[in-house]
Amino acid sequence: MSLVGRVIRAAAALGIGLSVTLRTMFRHKVTVKYPVERLPVSHRFHGLLALPIDPETGNDRCIICFKCERICPDRCIHIEAEGKGKERVLSRFDIEMDKCCYCGLCVEVCPTEAIVFVPHYETSTYHRGRLLYALDDLHAAAPKEPVATGIIKRRRA
Amino acid sequence: MSTGFVETPAGSSTEPLPRRSQIAPIARAVEILDNLPGGGLILTTIESALNWGRASSLWPLTFGLACCAIEMMAAFASRFDLDRFGVIPRATPRQADLMIVAGRCSIKMAPIVRRLWEQMPEPRYVISMGSCATCGGPFYYDNYSILKGIDQVVPVDVYVPGCPPRPEALIEGILKLQEQIKKEPFLRQHAAALAARRHTHAPRAG
Amino acid sequence: MALRTEELMLNMGPQHPSTHGVLRLVVTLDGENIVDVQPDIGYLHSSVEKMMEYRTYVQNVALTDRGMDYLVALNNEEAYCLAVETLAGIEVPERARYIRVLFNELNRIASHLVWLGTWGIDLGATTVFLYCFREREMILDLFEKVTGGRLHHVYYRVGGVYADFPEGWVEECTGFLDYFLPRVDEYHQLLTANPIFLARTRGVGVMSRQGAIAMGASGPVGRASGVAQDIRKVAPYEVYDRFEFDVPVETEGDCYARYLVRMEEMRQSVRIIRQALRGLPGGEIRARVPMTMKAPRGEVYVRTESPRGDLGMFLVSDGGETPYRVKIRAPSFSNLYALTEMMKGWKIADVIAILGSIDIVLSDVDR
Numbered sequence: 001m002s003l004v005g006r007v008i009r010a011a012a013a014l015g016i017g018l019s020v021t022l023r024t025m026f027r028h029k030v031t032v033k034y035p036v037e038r039l040p041v042s043h044r045f046h047g048l049l050a051l052p053i054d055p056e057t058g059n060d061r062c063i064i065c066f067k068c069e070r071i072c073p074d075r076c077i078h079i080e081a082e083g084k085g086k087e088r089v090l091s092r093f094d095i096e097m098d099k100c101c102y103c104g105l106c107v108e109v110c111p112t113e114a115i116v117f118v119p120h121y122e123t124s125t126y127h128r129g130r131l132l133y134a135l136d137d138l139h140a141a142a143p144k145e146p147v148a149t150g151i152i153k154r155r156r157a
Numbered sequence: 158m159s160t161g162f163v164e165t166p167a168g169s170s171t172e173p174l175p176r177r178s179q180i181a182p183i184a185r186a187v188e189i190l191d192n193l194p195g196g197g198l199i200l201t202t203i204e205s206a207l208n209w210g211r212a213s214s215l216w217p218l219t220f221g222l223a224c225c226a227i228e229m230m231a232a233f234a235s236r237f238d239l240d241r242f243g244v245i246p247r248a249t250p251r252q253a254d255l256m257i258v259a260g261r262c263s264i265k266m267a268p269i270v271r272r273l274w275e276q277m278p279e280p281r282y283v284i285s286m287g288s289c290a291t292c293g294g295p296f297y298y299d300n301y302s303i304l305k306g307i308d309q310v311v312p313v314d315v316y317v318p319g320c321p322p323r324p325e326a327l328i329e330g331i332l333k334l335q336e337q338i339k340k341e342p343f344l345r346q347h348a349a350a351l352a353a354r355r356h357t358h359a360p361r362a363g
Numbered sequence: 364m365a366l367r368t369e370e371l372m373l374n375m376g377p378q379h380p381s382t383h384g385v386l387r388l389v390v391t392l393d394g395e396n397i398v399d400v401q402p403d404i405g406y407l408h409s410s411v412e413k414m415m416e417y418r419t420y421v422q423n424v425a426l427t428d429r430g431m432d433y434l435v436a437l438n439n440e441e442a443y444c445l446a447v448e449t450l451a452g453i454e455v456p457e458r459a460r461y462i463r464v465l466f467n468e469l470n471r472i473a474s475h476l477v478w479l480g481t482w483g484i485d486l487g488a489t490t491v492f493l494y495c496f497r498e499r500e501m502i503l504d505l506f507e508k509v510t511g512g513r514l515h516h517v518y519y520r521v522g523g524v525y526a527d528f529p530e531g532w533v534e535e536c537t538g539f540l541d542y543f544l545p546r547v548d549e550y551h552q553l554l555t556a557n558p559i560f561l562a563r564t565r566g567v568g569v570m571s572r573q574g575a576i577a578m579g580a581s582g583p584v585g586r587a588s589g590v591a592q593d594i595r596k597v598a599p600y601e602v603y604d605r606f607e608f609d610v611p612v613e614t615e616g617d618c619y620a621r622y623l624v625r626m627e628e629m630r631q632s633v634r635i636i637r638q639a640l641r642g643l644p645g646g647e648i649r650a651r652v653p654m655t656m657k658a659p660r661g662e663v664y665v666r667t668e669s670p671r672g673d674l675g676m677f678l679v680s681d682g683g684e685t686p687y688r689v690k691i692r693a694p695s696f697s698n699l700y701a702l703t704e705m706m707k708g709w710k711i712a713d714v715i716a717i718l719g720s721i722d723i724v725l726s727d728v729d730r
Contacts, residue, residue: 006558013556020549021490030497031238034328042504044511044526071654073422074295098288101295101320103425103517108525109654117511124317124330126337128291128308131318220378222385223407223726224433224514227477231503234480234496250378263729266385266406269377295429299417302410320429321514 041119046102049095049133050118050141060139061114064088068106068115076100090135097123098131187348204344211254211343212335215282218253219246220273223260225287225321232324244331250276255334256311257327261289261296262304274311280343284330285313288320295320370398375714377406383481383718384725386699392711400706400714402699408729415689420447420521420656423686428515431691432727434477436512437463437470438669440519445600446676447521450663451656456647459523460602465639466506466518467601468632469536472543473502474670475625479550482622482719486563491553498546501539508532521656523649533640540633547629554622564618568705568717571616578704579697582672583624584721588616594668606638618720625722628670657684671695671722695727 032039041047051060064081076099080092106115118141125131133141190196221229233239233246247253250273262270274283285307288294296303307313314337317330376387385406391399411430415423427443428436441463448455455463476495483491503513509528510516518525554560570580575588585592593610595603611627613620658680667674672694679688698721705717 009556010558013558016556017490017553020552024494030236030500031241032236033241034237034325035332039325042507042511044509044529045507046511071422073418073425075298096292097318098291098316099294099297100318101288101425101429101515102512103320103428103515104511104525105422105425105517121319121323121326122329123319124315124322124326124333126315126333128306128313128316131291131316224429226384227434227514230477230481231496231500234500235493236497236500261407261409263406263408265408266377269406273378289429295426296409296414299414300410301413302408323513 041121043119044117045119045121046104046117047119047121048097048117048123048141049100049102049106049138050116051093051114051135051138052116053139060090061112062090062093063112063114064090065111067109067111071105071109073103073105074099074101077106093135093138095133095138096131097133098128183344184348184351187344188352191345200344204342205339208339208341208343211280212338214243214245215255215331215335215338216245216247216253217255217257217284218250218273218277219248220256221259222262222266223289225259225290228321228324229257229259229286229327232327237324237328239328239331242328242331242335250274251278253277254280255282255284255331257284257286258290258307258311258313259286259321261294262307262310263302264304265302267304267310270307271310280341282314282334282338283307283311284315284317284327284334286317286319286327286330287322288318291316291318368393373711383723386718386723386725386728388714388718390711390714395710395712397706397709397711397714400703402702404699404725404728406729407725409726411730412689412691415686417685419684420658420686421654423689424519424521425515425517428517430726430730431693432669432671432674432695432724433514434474434724435470435670436515437466437518438667438674440516441467441601442665442667442669442674442676444519444521445667446663446665446678447658449665450661450678450680451521451658453522453650453652455523455650457602457644458646459648459650461639461643462524462528462648463519464601464603464606465536465636465643466509468635468639469502469505471632471670472629473499475629476502478625478719478722482722483554485715485719486560488554488557488560491550494546494549494553498543501542505532505536505539508535520649520652522652523647525649527648533643536636537640540636544630544633547626551626561619563713563716564622564720566615567618567713568709568720569615569617570701570705572614574704575616575701578701580672580701581697582668582670582694583621583628584672584698584701586611587613587620587624589614592673594666594673598666600665600667603635605642606635608635618716621720621722655684657682658686666692669694671724671727672698691730693727693730695723695725699723699728 054061066079069077069079076096078092078094081088082091083089107117190200256274285291289296290307293303293305297305315330315334317326319326371392373390373392375390377385387403389401389403390397409430411426415426418426424440424443427439431439476499480492480495507513509532510518570588572589575585575590591612596610608631611624613624660680660682662679664675664677674694675692677690678686681687702721
């Protein structure tokens, strides 16, 4: 190919490429200005784990069956209970959020929907110890109204 | 557990000592200014201006280890666009002042992470992104090859949990780090460190 | 005195902006020409095969996402679940099979988009990276609405899938496909005619058909060298035999051919997704499998077509709750060693172009 022909072909290819970028300039912008505006997060999003409080009883729905502790592939849930029979109460419910892999198996096996995902992800800390979520933290992490409707709806259907 | 190399305590003498002529001007200027009446105010103002500049141009090292690196790339890409915060990825540790450890770090990789961190100029910061970098995450138990947390080899400033964290979560972590940087008494710390080093390593007379 | 040249040994990586992870290449150079390339792997070894021996069959799904090829989590889950189902003789409902095919192909598009974007950056075309990730985010949004995860899903279960689509998802997915096909043309417009791109890829890193077979290269790398093998066609799993799609094959074996194969694969994936959405049957999405399932004694090997190539899963069970032994046949591993064949005789500047074109994921190589 002659030099002139190559130059013309290169210029044509450049023109085609630039026309694509020009067209994109006039399309809607995709950038989300994050701290100011937020993307809508799906109800099923695997964010933080939480123990929502049942408005009827004023306590969480955990029945201390240890199913989530057993299924957890990372062994990051630690449950301890006190008392016997009907008076058994939770004395410890810790989730190591730094070890958790947010797989959702615990949410799936829970028979009473006591442990749920909340679509909340802004949890970075300066200290690693803060990522150990005790019972109070898990209660506090839960929103007041049930947000994980995607999962709960599917169960009840 | 052992990571295969000797940890050096902070402020050790692995780096070459700065010459006296290099130390003197900054440290002495800070010292004099701090002792003047009203000088502390001026110093703090200068400091906050400097800190604003440092916090607004955090250049991270493009250093992806595993899955979280993909989310880090997504954070640099069109939708989240970390350039808005002055966070521009650099390919070499010499130009970077932030290291985002994204993903699990194996024991074979740990000395290299440490060396990269040592190659970065001070002041330097580390963000541990994701469960694996924070403590080994899913690879904590029954595993012989993954380091149980990157803080065994480098000091970490901000931990971002998630597996992997959303790009927004990483951005939030970077914003947290910026807040921390803005509060730092940068000049005074710098002067004090230099003075301490001069004090300990001052050549004996005679 | 005769002029004598000496060979130079050059280390690339493990921290290098374009080695796509923690790969170390020991390159032996004669001037600018590559004499030999030896990949040094193991910087991301996560011992996932050993870990799977200590996790139950249900828990292992979470590990296949992270320990194996992290860009294609769903295809890994597919291989694992298929192996366990074959071993235990579990019948997967029809709808779940369709959903799995659909998500495999969506993930294939997402994976190829990451490859195209990062390869574009390696070759100096930053625009493609931004465009590819724009489309990829849309796929991740689709994933997030169904599976709850962006990169790691834990969506497939032994015997089906975890959850059904939310309302309006199918329409959204169709809308995305309509949006996506013209974008593939845009990538072609940006790259295919570009003389710089052509000069860096066409005729570079040639691997012959014999070489590809000898090195065990599979997937797009093998198909670009004329090895017309696609597990979806030659040994169909799930419901791939019900769909019409073409397997793109090129014979040149250079970087450009690998590029063309992947670009065409994206279009074919769109075709498969369209057919899967149209033929989506109703009914159950999950067979009744207890959370503490046990697989009978025996062993099984399944092959699936991951976006990188032939992904195999070998599973041995001693009748307990956990697998006795797991071996993963990783496509990236074989493709990485085909690299030594491809690179000999090329210039040092071509290393990045060739390395990017075989699209390896280090997590898949090391496991």
